[in-house]
Amino acid sequence: MIHLKETTLLYDGTFDGFLTCVFEVFNLKLYQVTIIRKSRFQQSLFGVTLEITSDSQKANRVWHGLKKKLSNKGNSRLYYAFLSENPGVENHLLRYIQYAFKNQSPIDSDFTNNDVLKVAQIAKSVGREKHRMEAFVRFRLSKDNIYFATIEPDFDVLPLITKHFKSRYADQKWIIYDLARNYGISYNLETVNIITLDFPTDFDPIKTTEAFFASEEIEFQTLWQDYFNSTNIPSRKNLKLHVQHIPKRYWKLLSEKQVSV
Amino acid sequence: MSFVRTQEKLKILADAAKYDVSCSSSGSKRNNANKGLGDATGMGICHSYTEDGRCVSLLKILLTNYCIFDCAYCVTRKSNDIKRAAFQVQEVVDLTINFYRRNYIEGLFLSSGIFKSADYTMERLVSIAKKLRLEENFNGYIHLKSIPGASDELMKEAGLYADRLSVNIEIPTKEGLAVLAPEKRREDFIKPMAKVKNEIIQYKSEMKIIKSTPKFAPAGQSTQMIIGASGESDQQIMWTSNYFYKKFNLKRVYYSGYIPISYDSRLPQIGTDVPMLRENRLYQTDWLMRFYGFEVEEILNNENQNLDLDVDPKLGWALRNLDQFPVNVNKADKRMLARVPGLGMKSVYKIIEARRFRMLNWEHIQRLGVALNRAKYFLECGTREYERRDLTAIQLKSLILQNSNSKYRTALGPQLNLFG
Numbered sequence: 258m259i260h261l262k263e264t265t266l267l268y269d270g271t272f273d274g275f276l277t278c279v280f281e282v283f284n285l286k287l288y289q290v291t292i293i294r295k296s297r298f299q300q301s302l303f304g305v306t307l308e309i310t311s312d313s314q315k316a317n318r319v320w321h322g323l324k325k326k327l328s329n330k331g332n333s334r335l336y337y338a339f340l341s342e343n344p345g346v347e348n349h350l351l352r353y354i355q356y357a358f359k360n361q362s363p364i365d366s367d368f369t370n371n372d373v374l375k376v377a378q379i380a381k382s383v384g385r386e387k388h389r390m391e392a393f394v395r396f397r398l399s400k401d402n403i404y405f406a407t408i409e410p411d412f413d414v415l416p417l418i419t420k421h422f423k424s425r426y427a428d429q430k431w432i433i434y435d436l437a438r439n440y441g442i443s444y445n446l447e448t449v450n451i452i453t454l455d456f457p458t459d460f461d462p463i464k465t466t467e468a469f470f471a472s473e474e475i476e477f478q479t480l481w482q483d484y485f486n487s488t489n490i491p492s493r494k495n496l497k498l499h500v501q502h503i504p505k506r507y508w509k510l511l512s513e514k515q516v517s518v
Numbered sequence: 519m520s521f522v523r524t525q526e527k528l529k530i531l532a533d534a535a536k537y538d539v540s541c542s543s544s545g546s547k548r549n550n551a552n553k554g555l556g557d558a559t560g561m562g563i564c565h566s567y568t569e570d571g572r573c574v575s576l577l578k579i580l581l582t583n584y585c586i587f588d589c590a591y592c593v594t595r596k597s598n599d600i601k602r603a604a605f606q607v608q609e610v611v612d613l614t615i616n617f618y619r620r621n622y623i624e625g626l627f628l629s630s631g632i633f634k635s636a637d638y639t640m641e642r643l644v645s646i647a648k649k650l651r652l653e654e655n656f657n658g659y660i661h662l663k664s665i666p667g668a669s670d671e672l673m674k675e676a677g678l679y680a681d682r683l684s685v686n687i688e689i690p691t692k693e694g695l696a697v698l699a700p701e702k703r704r705e706d707f708i709k710p711m712a713k714v715k716n717e718i719i720q721y722k723s724e725m726k727i728i729k730s731t732p733k734f735a736p737a738g739q740s741t742q743m744i745i746g747a748s749g750e751s752d753q754q755i756m757w758t759s760n761y762f763y764k765k766f767n768l769k770r771v772y773y774s775g776y777i778p779i780s781y782d783s784r785l786p787q788i789g790t791d792v793p794m795l796r797e798n799r800l801y802q803t804d805w806l807m808r809f810y811g812f813e814v815e816e817i818l819n820n821e822n823q824n825l826d827l828d829v830d831p832k833l834g835w836a837l838r839n840l841d842q843f844p845v846n847v848n849k850a851d852k853r854m855l856a857r858v859p860g861l862g863m864k865s866v867y868k869i870i871e872a873r874r875f876r877m878l879n880w881e882h883i884q885r886l887g888v889a890l891n892r893a894k895y896f897l898e899c900g901t902r903e904y905e906r907r908d909l910t911a912i913q914l915k916s917l918i919l920q921n922s923n924s925k926y927r928t929a930l931g932p933q934l935n936l937f938g
Contacts, residue, residue, distance in 0.1 A: 364875075366868075366871035366872060366874075367875040368868055368872040368882075368885075368886055369872055369875060369876055369878065369882045370875075374885060374886075388563070391563055392563045392564055392565045392566075393565070393566075394621045395620060395621060395622070396619065396620045396621050397620070398619075398620075404619060404620070406621070424549070424550050424557045425550065425556060425557040426555070426619070426621075427550055427553045427554065427555070428554055428555050428655070429555070429619060476521050477617070480524070480525060480528055480613070480617075481617060481620070481622050483525055483528055483529050483532075484528055484532050484577065484617075485566065485568065485574065487528070487529045487530075487532035487533040488532050488533070488535070488536045488568055488578060489536070489568040489569050490537075490568075490570045490572070490777065491569075491570070492777055492778075493571075493572075493775075493777070493792055493794065494569055494570055495569070495571040496569060496571075497571075498567075498570075498571025499567055499568070499569050499571050502564070502567040502571065502573070503566065503567050511566065513566055
């Protein structure tokens with residue numbers, strides 16, 4: 258049986274869910290396909306809409322198949338690009354995967370192919386955001402001795418930065434919380450877990466108040482601001498370069514860019 | 519730690535340390551094996567950027583700005599009337615650890631004015647690194663300054679705790695050094711550098727036999743030169759730099775445009791512009807030497823003693839060697855592709871990978887992100903579309919300049935601005 262009609266596959270937004278969709282595309286021999294996460298779907302008039310339930314077995318089969326077809330770099334690009342959550346990225350990824358399965362040797366450096374190039378470019382910008390978060394996370398010591406940081410990254414990079422922070426801050430408890438996606442990662446000196454927090458109504462996660470944070474915290478923020486100002490060379494002022502390196506949307510995360518603590 | 523006193527010292531000693539350019543935190547191999555604090559593997563991270571656009575990766579401070587020397591180019595010279603301060607060992611340790619725990623920094627860059635003697639100063643620096651490693655279980659990045667004239671034993675100990683060591687040669691020529699820093703001799707800079715180089719080689723070879731050999735300065739050595747303080751030519755700077763890269767296996771040479779800080783008649787006066795464009799061209803040359811396979815003599819020689827300010831050094835070289843172009847995108851080797859103006863190494867690798875699948879045409883190359891406004895005069899794709907006019911170097915240069923926007927246009931622009 259061959260479906261020639263246009264099909265829309267809906268999934269739950271997880272990577273497993275997406276890979277399950279890919280599995281079904283091959284399984285049901287679908288040709289005209291759009292994959293879209295359920296939360297973004299608006300009823301369409303034409304074609305068939307199928308809701309796909311995440312199935313880790315099916316997802317694993319696709320993933321293992323890809324491992325044989327792509328280099329490590331090609332595979333990680335796929336995952337990075339997925340985490341961009343860009344509208345329509347699923348369809349680039351699907352065509353990328355189909356192209357990979359069609360060929361004997363890895364195609365992940367065929368940059369003349371539109372989808373390969375696009376996936377590489379999106380993966381690159383996700384990689385940049387990951388690196389920015391490794392740089393711009395600012396921990397603040399809370400009253401209960403946890404180093405706490407909030408972020409609002411452009412892409413869903415928490416899964417990508419977990420390892421970096423775990424191996425670096427192995428001897429302190431910490432939480433990095435994504436305010437935009439409302440979940441975080443928490444390290445308890447042994448393992449990193451995914452958490453969701455309900456903040457008290459009087460808690461502003463951006464501000465460092467004495468009610469929630471250790472008293473020395475404010476001193477160290479002051480010292481850090483002083484250091485930041487003293488290490489600047491005014492006669493070389495170059496604000497354009499400054500903003501290029503730290504775009505303004507990140508300033509609210511950075512204690513050194515606040516006027517006063 | 520008394521907050522107010524530390525705050526005052528931090529302001530003075532960070533301000534005094536800021537003229538040291540190096541802020542690299544990459545290239546080390548110190549992983550967090552003992553569940554301690556910190557991890558210095560792989561790439562460096564710039565945690566912030568100051569308003570001058572420079573990266574903040576390390577806590578860069580002087581241990582003290584008291585100094586027995588009187589080098590004309592230096593803010594902390596003995597005869598300068600400035601506030602002096604000195605950190606205690608514990609203060610530096612506390613600042614480093616607490617900044618690191620908050621993810622402000624990758625580690626510590628500790629330098630110092632020279633008080634009492636070279637060895638006395640070096641000993642203090644080493645003791646701080648030792649305390650961080652052994653007592654605080656710190657695996658972050660430590661960059662220590664090698665104090666000129668320090669003894670071999672101290673340099674050896676320093677290498678066991680630090681990731682990188684550096685000694686600044688400051689003035690590119692011996693003659694310049696004699697004028698601006700008469701108390702210092704180049705031999706004093708070179709001695710610790712040579713010692714560290716030899717130790718690195720020795721530790722590396724021992725590592726091959728005994729795996730548990732401790733690491734010795736795993737991120738290597740670097741140095742820095744001041745540009746535009748002693749009237750030297752670009753050729754003198756880059757040949758000196760090349761000498762140090764080859765002779766001492768340096769990881770980096772930094773070039774620092776001289777920032778006028780005194781009314782000394784031997785130096786450019788206060789109010790003189792920092793030579794930032796020249797500095798940029800020198801860094802470009804440095805990159806060509808280290809990553810693009812150029813020999814320094816190809817770019818700077820007796821006929822061309824200074825770099826063009828209006829075009830980058832690779833384009834400058836290409837314009838002098840037009841007989842080597844155009845280069846075929848689909849056939850040329852890596853070495854020759856790397857010499858095409860407008861092609862960076864990233865583009866070169868992408869081209870080499872992508873052309874295994876099919877012949878590349880102009881559209882492919884453009885979509886890969888190549889700067890075609892420069893590259894198109896030096897490339898061909900095996901098709902009939904390529905630059906056919908027999909342009910002279912001067913014509914080519916003006917064509918390229920017309921079609922590009924340099925961020926330095928205001929610094930270069932000879933033309934008058936009519937409006938404001």
